[in-house]
Amino acid sequence: MPELGTVxxxxxxxxxxxxxxxxxxxxxxxxxxxRIARAAGDLAIGTVIEIGxxxxxxTRALLDAGAARxxxxxxxxxxxxxxxEIANAYPNRxxxxxxxxxxxxxxxxxxxxxxxxxxLPYNISTRxxxxxxxxxxxxxxxxxxxxKEVVDRLAAAPRTHDYGRLSxxxxxxxxxxxxxxxxxxxxxxxxxxxxxxxxITPRPQPLxxxxxxxxxxxxxxxxxxxxxxxxxxxxxxxxxxxxxxxTGISPTARAEELxxxxxxxxxxxxxxxxxxA
Numbered sequence: 001m002p003e004l005g006t007v008x009x010x011x012x013x014x015x016x017x018x019x020x021x022x023x024x025x026x027x028x029x030x031x032x033x034x035r036i037a038r039a040a041g042d043l044a045i046g047t048v049i050e051i052g053x054x055x056x057x058x059t060r061a062l063l064d065a066g067a068a069r070x071x072x073x074x075x076x077x078x079x080x081x082x083x084x085e086i087a088n089a090y091p092n093r094x095x096x097x098x099x100x101x102x103x104x105x106x107x108x109x110x111x112x113x114x115x116x117x118x119x120l121p122y123n124i125s126t127r128x129x130x131x132x133x134x135x136x137x138x139x140x141x142x143x144x145x146x147x148k149e150v151v152d153r154l155a156a157a158p159r160t161h162d163y164g165r166l167s168x169x170x171x172x173x174x175x176x177x178x179x180x181x182x183x184x185x186x187x188x189x190x191x192x193x194x195x196x197x198x199x200i201t202p203r204p205q206p207l208x209x210x211x212x213x214x215x216x217x218x219x220x221x222x223x224x225x226x227x228x229x230x231x232x233x234x235x236x237x238x239x240x241x242x243x244x245x246x247t248g249i250s251p252t253a254r255a256e257e258l259x260x261x262x263x264x265x266x267x268x269x270x271x272x273x274x275x276x277a
Contacts, residue, residue: 004089006030007057008188014082016055018189022076023121025195026054029186033061036197039179040117040143043067047110051101051118051128054079056086058119063090071109075100101128107138116142122191126150126166129200134212136173142200143179151178151196163256164226165219172207172215172260174200208264215267222255222263229254234266243269 004010007028011017018024027033036058040048048067053059053074062070063086070093072083080098087094097104102124106116116139120128125146132139146154149162155176156162170176177199184190218237225233231251234240244251247265249258 004060004085007055007060010082010085011055011188014055014078016076016078016082018054019076022052023123023125024052024054024076025119025122025187025189025191027057027119027186028055028188030057030061032182032186033058034065035180036117036119036143036145037061037065037067039197039199040065040115040141043115046113046115046140047071049073049106049109049114049116049118051106051116052076052121053083054119056083058117059083059086059094062117063093068093069095069110071095071097071106073097073099073101073104073106073109102131105135106132107135112138113140114138115140116144118143119145119195122147122193130166130169130216133169133173136202139202141202143197144200145182145195145197147191148181148194148196151176151198154198154200158259159257165216165223168219168260168263169212169215170200172210172264174202176200206264208261208268210264210267211271214271215263218267218270219255219263222258222266226255230258237270 018026043062043066048062048070050059050072053072059072074083080096083096087096152162153164153166154170155178156167179197179199182195221236222230222233229252230244231240234243237243241251246269249262
């Protein structure tokens, strides 16, 4: 690895104190960032995309692990000069995009296969993921760090407390594999919650036919009142009893009881209009 000093030294040199408003918790343990980079597999082909690199601890690890082309999307102007130092140390391999990831369609960055590897800002992590799921065909795999409670929701099975809208939409399109938890002391500043790295891999085909926007609408209604029976929680969609009858789902069932495929059936029936909406 080129001589860049420690991540903590780089933070101090550039005055890059973490900002709560940006959800920043910087990874400073290069052994850990190396482990995350290795979890993404072969980085030598296609494009690796990192969101919110900050002081570049994970950025260094991805380049050191063989990323031939790495695109780092960073909205914090204070980090751009520091990332420039890393780009100079790894010539022609790191491209810095000064932009807000929420306003950037990363599915159009670089060339396929695309891998997203990132320690996501906690305050926008689920919004980012839902944006990417809407264009999941553009990605080969995603290795991401979230709060542990978010990963629990991503991987949750029906009839569990954590199972919800995010579980359904993610598992409809992808397989979810939690990898490992991360010690709070690896961050600067340490977060108040446990973090988990997860591998999200697009399925060759979705679990069942459905439109993304409709599935979002159906799951939002169903889990918006998750304690209620579906005949009540789905009323905002129209004639809930007719919709449930069209799909053979019990009107007395609750959202957390349904598998992913059942929500897809509801979304498909809603779109076809084969009931009195």
